[in-house]
Amino acid sequence: MSEPSPGIYEFDMLQPRFCEMLISEVENFEKWIRETDFEIVRPNSMNNYGAVLDDFGMEGTLDTLMKDFVRHISKVYFADVGGFDLDSHHGFVVEYGVDRDVDLGFHTDDSEVTLNVCLGKQFTGGDLFFRGMRCEDHVNGQIYPEEVFDFSHTVGRAIVHRGRHRHGASATTSGHRINLILWCRSSVYRELKEHKNDFLEFCGECKRENERKACALHGSKPQGKKGVLASEGGAAAS
Numbered sequence: 001m002s003e004p005s006p007g008i009y010e011f012d013m014l015q016p017r018f019c020e021m022l023i024s025e026v027e028n029f030e031k032w033i034r035e036t037d038f039e040i041v042r043p044n045s046m047n048n049y050g051a052v053l054d055d056f057g058m059e060g061t062l063d064t065l066m067k068d069f070v071r072h073i074s075k076v077y078f079a080d081v082g083g084f085d086l087d088s089h090h091g092f093v094v095e096y097g098v099d100r101d102v103d104l105g106f107h108t109d110d111s112e113v114t115l116n117v118c119l120g121k122q123f124t125g126g127d128l129f130f131r132g133m134r135c136e137d138h139v140n141g142q143i144y145p146e147e148v149f150d151f152s153h154t155v156g157r158a159i160v161h162r163g164r165h166r167h168g169a170s171a172t173t174s175g176h177r178i179n180l181i182l183w184c185r186s187s188v189y190r191e192l193k194e195h196k197n198d199f200l201e202f203c204g205e206c207k208r209e210n211e212r213k214a215c216a217l218h219g220s221k222p223q224g225k226k227g228v229l230a231s232e233g234g235a236a237a238s
């Protein structure tokens, strides 16, 4: 496992054969939906292509994946946002391509920890771009140079990050890109967060505010670099 940028971990996770089998199951489900004229529930408010895996028999498998796999990673790397207490999930696949969703705008996930695995198929483009972790209050704030990270996915490779890590997907320019996404949540963390007024340690802006306060107390100058506004500086997927 490596950490190419703070708070982002990547590693090889799934065998190509498994990725193919999962894609074929998704395609099978979509075909059945079309034939039976059912209304498909799309994975989230942003993706128009893809399917919720929990809806066709994978809920138990994904729950086990969260409990026996993601939680152990989270315990070590994401102790501040639930750690080992992840206790529910939302599992889905998203599909990108010129005849599907092309890209995905800058956003955060409704999760404490997100696992994102590339299943296939062949594609060009489709990089994920990350722009720093933020709390709810600072989600539209500046981007600092050290927070800029772009990631090219390859089949079977996984990336894990906090749900509050701002990110998006740039245009898939050819082919068909399919990713498995597992949003993992912690009811304990969400409950605690309601009653806690401390600053959030992962938030790049809270951290800076805290440094500024500490500097004001000690009469020194803050060290932070100048950033650009999220709304103007390369954040929007186009």
Ligand SMILES: [Zn+2]
Residues within 6 Å of the ligand: 134, 135, 136, 137, 138, 200, 203, 204, 205, 206, 207
């Ligand atoms: Zn903040």
